[in-house]
Amino acid sequence: MKLWFASSQAFQIQLTALYDLVNPTASAMWNLRWQVKGYLDERESASTQELHGRFVAGSGIGSANLRRHCVERTWEEQIGELVLLGTFSAIGLYEGWVDALEVGSAAQKRRLQFPSRGIDGRTEMGVNDTVSALQATRSTSLDLAYGPILRSSRRYIPARLDDMLACYRCFKEVRNAYAHAGRIPDTYAQTAYANAVPRAGGLGKDGRDIELPVVTAGQPVQLSLLHIQALCALLLNMVITLDAELAVTRAAEAVFLNRWRNVISFAEAPADPIRRRTRIRVMNNRVGYPTPSDTEALYGLLRNAMLVI
Numbered sequence: 307m308k309l310w311f312a313s314s315q316a317f318q319i320q321l322t323a324l325y326d327l328v329n330p331t332a333s334a335m336w337n338l339r340w341q342v343k344g345y346l347d348e349r350e351s352a353s354t355q356e357l358h359g360r361f362v363a364g365s366g367i368g369s370a371n372l373r374r375h376c377v378e379r380t381w382e383e384q385i386g387e388l389v390l391l392g393t394f395s396a397i398g399l400y401e402g403w404v405d406a407l408e409v410g411s412a413a414q415k416r417r418l419q420f421p422s423r424g425i426d427g428r429t430e431m432g433v434n435d436t437v438s439a440l441q442a443t444r445s446t447s448l449d450l451a452y453g454p455i456l457r458s459s460r461r462y463i464p465a466r467l468d469d470m471l472a473c474y475r476c477f478k479e480v481r482n483a484y485a486h487a488g489r490i491p492d493t494y495a496q497t498a499y500a501n502a503v504p505r506a507g508g509l510g511k512d513g514r515d516i517e518l519p520v521v522t523a524g525q526p527v528q529l530s531l532l533h534i535q536a537l538c539a540l541l542l543n544m545v546i547t548l549d550a551e552l553a554v555t556r557a558a559e560a561v562f563l564n565r566w567r568n569v570i571s572f573a574e575a576p577a578d579p580i581r582r583r584t585r586i587r588v589m590n591n592r593v594g595y596p597t598p599s600d601t602e603a604l605y606g607l608l609r610n611a612m613l614v615i
Contacts, residue, residue, distance in 0.1 A: 308596035309546065310456060310553035312565065313406040315594070317545050320399050325538045328392045332531060335384055342376035382528070389529040393481050393537060400474070400541050409557040410440060418548065419478075421471040426501040433471050437464075437548070443556040450603035455596050456550035461543045464551060469505035470544050473516055476502035477537050480519050480527050489526045496521055509540065516540060562595075563611050569593045575605060575614045586614075 309315045342361060346352060352360075357372045375384070404415050420432035456462070463470075479495035491499075499521035509516040517536040519527045552558060570589055576582045579602070586601040586608075598604045608614040 308455075309549045310452060310558075310596060311408055311549055311561070312594070313403055313408060314545055314549040316406070317399060317403040318542070321396065321538055321542060324392060324395050324399065325535075328388065328534055329531070332385060332388060335388065336381070338372075339376040339381065339384075342372050346373070346377065382530075385531060386529045389531060389534045390484060392534040393477065393529065394485075396534065396537050396541055397478055397481050400544070403545060407552075408561040409552055409555060410436060414439065419471070420475065421468045421501075425468045426472065433467050433548075437467070437551050440552055440555045440557055444554055445556050445559045445607075447603045447607040448558055448562065449554040450600040451598040451607070452596055453550070453554050454599040456553055459546055459550070461546040462550050463543060464547050466509065467544070467547060469509060470540060470547075472498075472505045473502045473509060473518060473540055474544065476518050476521070477533075477540075480521065480529075483527065490524065491521045491527055495527075496523055509543075510536060511539070559607070562607075563613070566593050566608070566613060567611075570613070572612075573614050575609075 309318055338361070342357065345357070345360065349356070354371070354373065358370065361372055362370050401419070404418050407415050407418070410418075414436040417430075417432050417436045420430070421428055422432040422434035423430060425432065475498040476495075479498040480491065483489060483491045483495045487495075499518065502518055506515045506518055508514075516539075517530075517532040519529055519533050521527055569592060573585075573589060575585050582605060583601040586605055587597060590598055590601075590604065605614065
């Protein structure tokens with residue numbers, strides 16, 4: 307799976323690293339609980355220092371209250387804290403991708419965090435408004451060269467962009483409630499949850515509803531591993547879809563040419579079409595773009611920009 311924008315490629319790497327951290331960490335926490343509880347079953351009076359020497363010494367960790375962590379707190383509480391940290395990180399990665407995206411004004415990019423105007427009574431512009439504005443001037447060359455491969459991903463679902471953004475708002479408002487409202491969902495979180503529930507159908511694994519955190523007025527939101535797994539999958543779907551939609555715009559042409567020029571300032575391409583196709587693909591891979599479906603369209607764009615002859 308190759309994304310087009312450099313910002314999207316960086317996002318994919320960072321999100322994958324986060325996802326790969328969460329499940330092994332949860333597994334390690336589970337095993338630590340089992341080992342500490344087993345030890346305390348045999349030595350109930352074990353001191354903090356003894357537990358530290360048995361389970362922590364040599365790790366470089368200064369201190370760890372293992373009795374509180376593994377005995378006094380429930381597994382659900384522990385996993386909820388891990389998922390909360392993952393939720394903060396995952397949403398931060400998407401916010402970072404929005405800021406780093408190479409096309410669009412600052413105002414347009416901010417709208418990629420919201421459903422479109424008219425969705426659930428929204429009066430301000432959102433995701434599809436920005437996509438439509440940028441796609442108003444499409445790049446025929448980039449569309450021919452990269453459009454088919456970018457749109458071939460099963461995670462490319464442009465018809466569900468507003469649904470995905472509604473679900474994203476639910477996760478983000480829950481995050482905000484944890485950060486700013488004493489972990490009790492405020493009216494923003496409650497509204498976002500109500501808006502997301504009817505739009506969650508088919509966005510989860512194997513066509514199931516996406517696993518949203520349940521928001522109930524006056525009660526802290528309980529998070530589980532299913533929530534961080536769902537959020538990571540949702541964010542990846544959003545970025546893959548938006549990456550494909552925005553890569554075929556005229557605004558993306560300047561991004562493409564600048565990135566290409568920084569790697570290959572000038573090159574010769576064979577006159578023979580077959581050899582030229584191979585040469586263009588080799589250079590394209592060197593620059594870091596997905597394998598083009600139409601190398602002649604790409605060659606034409608590069609030749610017009612005097613980057614190849």
